Amino acid sequence: MVWGCMATNGVGNLTFIPGKMDKEVYQGILELNLRSSAKKLKLGRKFTFQQDQDPKHTAKTTKSWFINHKIDVMEWPPQSPDLNPIEHLWRVLEIRIRARDRLPKNARELQEALAEEWENISPDDTSKLVKSMQKRCMAVIAAKGGHTKY
Numbered sequence: 006m007v008w009g010c011m012a013t014n015g016v017g018n019l020t021f022i023p024g025k026m027d028k029e030v031y032q033g034i035l036e037l038n039l040r041s042s043a044k045k046l047k048l049g050r051k052f053t054f055q056q057d058q059d060p061k062h063t064a065k066t067t068k069s070w071f072i073n074h075k076i077d078v079m080e081w082p083p084q085s086p087d088l089n090p091i092e093h094l095w096r097v098l099e100i101r102i103r104a105r106d107r108l109p110k111n112a113r114e115l116q117e118a119l120a121e122e123w124e125n126i127s128p129d130d131t132s133k134l135v136k137s138m139q140k141r142c143m144a145v146i147a148a149k150g151g152h153t154k155y
Contacts, residue, residue, distance in 0.1 A: 008034045010042045013135045017042025019123045021116050028064040055079045088141045090134035
């Protein structure tokens with residue numbers, strides 16, 4: 006399992022998670038990676054973080070973490086289609102790993118390949134995904150929350 010973040014101008018940190026990620030592990034990842042990713046992405050101190058309604062994201066202690074760290078979190082409707090552009094970035098990463106001449110044979114090789122391909126994701130890649138948000142949201146609204154091509 007991995008955690009990563011992105012913005013229009015590129016990718017932030019990529020973190021590998023051994024075992025299951027619960028709210029405590031998630032908050033630890035945020036503590037170690039969110040501000041440093043924002044700095045790497047030159048977002049400044051004021052940005053809006055996007056995440057879905059996963060229970061570890063909506064836990065009271067996670068909400069408190071964001072408040073205590075003065076990080077705005079985008080409101081996300083419950084039971085909504087997952088429009089988070091990072092989901093599409095995970096797919097891009099998967100395609101790039103599968104296209105390699107030599108597929109990873111074990112967890113260590115997979116982590117190395119993921120880290121290498123993560124660093125090869127360009128700002129052009131992430132920019133396209135972020136800029137597609139408006140169209141994707143409009144498609145969901147038009148479909149009254151139903152399926153879309155996204």
